Amino acid sequence: MSKPLVLMAALVGAGLSIVPVARAHCDAVGGPVATAALRALDTHNVNAVLPYVPASAEPELTTAFIQAMAVRTGGPDAKALADRSFMETAVRLHRAGEGAPHTGLKPAGTDFGPAIPAAEQALATGKAEPLLEFLSREIEHGVRERFAHAAGDKLKEPTSAADVPAAREHIREELGFIGYVEAIYLAIRDSRHAGAPAAADRCGH
Template sequence: MMAAAIGAALAIGSHGAQAHCDSLDGPVAKAVERALESGNVNPVLAYAPVAAEVEISAAFDQSRKVRGLGPDARMLADRAFMETVIRLHRAGEGAPYTGLKPAGIDYGPVIPAADVAIETGDLTKLKAVFLEEIDHSLRERLGHVRELQKAPPEPKTAAEVPAARERVSAELGFVTFAESIRQAALGRGAEHHAD
């Protein structure tokens, strides 16, 4: 059951996790800030595909030069470099870049729980979030299926066909949803970043 829970979170939450990467308080932005302060671009390169290294390195060098021209120039150079890195990071994920997102966005419980697991090695909180989310989704979908099962499984008249069709669609949708959770748990979901 836990593997299914993890898989469902991957399937359900992959969009949110990717979006987390383009926020001003996300991991990519933090790496950009560290790189600009230290003068070492390597922490940023870890967040980008190999094909983006030349462009990022050039933008980094340019940004470091412009930063010395004053506070306004520093702010603009930092922002431009951050946008470049996050744009290329998103491209590496196969996702569009839609601009920097503000800090403090609530992406739900999975991302903070995953961050805690990474920091501590403890999966307890993350497992609890997954189980709660999956349990809720399964119960909601099954309740819908059970309600529609009032319709006959094999319609006898043309008037019964629409209700039977809705029933069949809901039943097959439930099975498909359950299988998608299993597939994600087996690593067949979109749970990693592209190189």
């Protein structure tokens, strides 16, 4: 594996770049939690969705499941309402387990960017290489872009007040570039010394 791919593997292992968006992905109708909730209802098997919530939330979700199953028998409209309510409950409890707020289900088809579909495709196919190549290109682009801005013109020490704004902007770009590189390094270092986040804390992973 090339050095960029090793770097990307470490970043994916650390769960650094895509976790915030992936967690938002959990709020979507087509996300993994809502999908598991519907699968649980369709198969009459609450266990299909229980892994997405902490153990302490199992009683509440199981009660909601029993109620939804009963309401579902009342016709198409009742079924739609029961399904929506159960999905909401499952996602809310999942988000609470992450210590994150839940502001309601996002509609199906919400665009969460290319990373989550790429990660899901990797899981579906059992092949990580296309995902690693994609992430490698993204981080290379990020480093090159920030480097070009930070190293474009050598910083000249301001000799007058008029020179200060330009110098300040240049320093901001230099420090931003250094911080970006440091964040990558810390992700690699931390992934070596700590296990990957628990599956229940990484929606869509």
